[in-house]
Amino acid sequence: MPETVRSATSHGPRPRGEWTDALEHFLREAARDLRAPGAALDADPDAVHRFLHLPAVRLQQHMLTPARYARDEDLLPRYVPAEASCAEWILAAEWLAYGDPGMTLASPGPALSTAVLRALADDAQRDWFFTRTSDWPTWAFFALTEPAKGSAATELTARLDAAPGGDGWVLTGEKMYIGNGAHARVGVVFCRRAPGPWGIEAVMVDTADPGFHAETLPLVGLRGARISRLRFDGVYIPPERVLGRHRPRSRRGLQGALQAMLWFRPSVAAFALGVGRAACDYVLEQRPALAGAGRAEVDGLLDRSRRLRRLLHEVAAEIDAGSPNTFRVSGVKMRAACLAEDATMLAARLLGPASLIEHPWLDKVYRDVRAFEFMEGTGNIHRRGVFQGLLRDDYFTPRDRDDRPGRAVEGVI
CATH class of the missing domain: 1.20.140.10 (Butyryl-CoA Dehydrogenase, subunit A, domain 3)
Structure with a gap:
């Protein structure tokens, strides 16, 4: 019986030798197509729209999206997994960065938010998020870092206050150095609802909602990441967009950040x-x-x-x-x-x-x-x-x- 690897997808385990050889060969070939686009992004980060047809650009969205929402089965080989495990993703990340790291970070997809959704979201929340990010091309952001605070999760100042009338919440504050933040359709934001580590929450934000503002920051390197500054001026957050709301407070926002x-x-x-x-x-x-x-x-x-x-x-x-x-x-x-x-x-x-x-x-x-x-x-x-x-x-x-x-x-x- 061939040795198998642990798989996060619904397709079950894959033979290790066959899987790694085929996937790594595909990644090596796909990475070659990223050098010239990477140079174009260094001159103009928004040039990513000229290269959305490349298989390597499709990889991030496909591999970081749960299998039930994946839509690239006909565009990528069958051995490129949706809902990739960590081992599968780092193999892809290494080869894609070998081609060009900026182009990889510029590619559409749910990005780091996938890990938070896996850890905290219920089925309805996954549907809300991944039905949006599975549209092509769609970017998402992960917002933890704040001005003057960095990514110290226990020192967050972005606030989640009760909305007038008690139905839902209002998000106020700023986030800094957020990849693709000014170009995303949705994102996950970490904020504070109450004092202490258990007062941290993770919420899903639609960037079309009133009160959301974003700007791209000038960069010297890795310009394709389109690092952004975000501001939330009373963005309304419905109760169902609070991730982990069905879980105890000790297993909600902070745990999502750690995952x-x-x-x-x-x-x-x-x-x-x-x-x-x-x-x-x-x-x-x-x-x-x-x-x-x-x-x-x-x-x-x-x-x-x-x-x-x-x-x-x-x-x-x-x-x-x-x-x-x-x-x-x-x-x-x-x-x-x-x-x-x-x-x-x-x-x-x-x-x-x-x-x-x-x-x-x-x-x-x-x-x-x-x-x-x-x-x-x-x-x-x-x-x-x-x-x-x-x-x-x-x-x-x-x-x-x-x-x-x-x-x-x-x-x-």
Whole structure:
């Protein structure tokens, strides 16, 4: 009997070998189509509308949409899963970022909101949200970060107050650095209904509702993400749009934010890993005769990427199994962001002092990868997480603690 993988879709488990080989081959080919569109988005982020026909652009919406709402069965191969597991999605994210991370983040789809809906929504709420995001093309946003507060979920100031007459709620406040926020049709917003951690709620917002305002922020890199500032001036929220309203207060808004971060941090690591590998391969394409210390440095980075990729897939498997290790998630995200920066700096150095002028693609990714340090927590936050895991002896799995030389160290670095 062939080895199978855990699947989040209604199609059941898929054979591991057949699934990974076919899907990875498709992703590798699809990623090649993203380089030129990525350059166009760097000049004009709204140029994404010119590339909506590409299979790679369809992937995010299809893979992050529950199978019952997916509408791309005739446009994508059968082995491209809807309602992807974390392991399936990070495989796609790595290859798509290898093509172009900005184009991937610019693509339509429910994005990170999917993780919150999975954790908190009832059937009616899923219908409300995914029937809108399954229309092509439709963007959605995930709004947690606030001006002067960052993504500290327990310090939110956006308010959810009772509407006059007691029927529903009114949303007031601001959100900052929200991907595709100014171009989305719907989104999930985290806000505060009462003091304390259990007073946090997650609500679904229709951007056509009165009181919603958004603007795109100017960016130096990763312009395709169309990072936005959002303002809510008394946006009315019907009772049925409060996610998790059927759950206890201790298992509502904050839990949704944590579930989303569990998914998004490995995704950011996959993006960073894909771009880092692309930078190394680009150097070898431009300088095929590279030897000596320069070749050794490139080979060292590629070796780091292979080790990190294995750790990333282990982390994703733990998330899919329902036993995530948040400390390991932090470690992988932190190291992947460092690898991407190291790879682009090495590429710039090995290709010469004018490399960022002579190689427009390298100039673009050199700017793009700096965003990964700030997405889903900066390095100092994740270093603290790794330290806490080591201090509590919760970082390594039993297999990591065996006597094989270097195994434990590899899990951190």
